[in-house]
Amino acid sequence: MSLEVVNPVHGKLPITKPLKGVAGKTGLWRTERPVVDNGKCTRCFTCETYCPVNVIRVEPETGVSIDLDYCKGCGVCAEVCPVKAISMVPETG
Numbered sequence: 001m002s003l004e005v006v007n008p009v010h011g012k013l014p015i016t017k018p019l020k021g022v023a024g025k026t027g028l029w030r031t032e033r034p035v036v037d038n039g040k041c042t043r044c045f046t047c048e049t050y051c052p053v054n055v056i057r058v059e060p061e062t063g064v065s066i067d068l069d070y071c072k073g074c075g076v077c078a079e080v081c082p083v084k085a086i087s088m089v090p091e092t093g
């Protein structure tokens with residue numbers, strides 16, 4: 001698997017993250033999707049750091065965006081969010 005070295009925590013410890021899409025558009029088999037309440041979000045970057053497929057981006061102005069083509073629906077982001085700004089909801093259709 002390809003890896004990229006990133007440093008999302010403002011100059012602290014570098015970590016590795018998998019590149020998204022190495023196994024295709026994994027969003028096709030997701031059964032739940034994350035929904036973000038950007039009004040609650042404090043822009044702490046925790047979800048972006050912990051997402052195992054690197055599909056979350058946090059922007060200070062606009063908040064969290066998630067690439068649902070590749071999100072697996074694992075729920076890690078919802079679990080780690082300290083203010084519970086992310087909810088997992090069932091996929092419909």
Ligand code: SF4
Nearest residue numbers: 051071072074075077
């Ligand atoms: S549900 Fe999993 S794969 Fe999807 S954005 Fe959250 S942590 Fe990433």
Ligand code: SF4
Nearest residue numbers: 041042044045047081
């Ligand atoms: S973990 Fe929660 S509060 Fe932090 S950036 Fe993600 S959604 Fe926002």
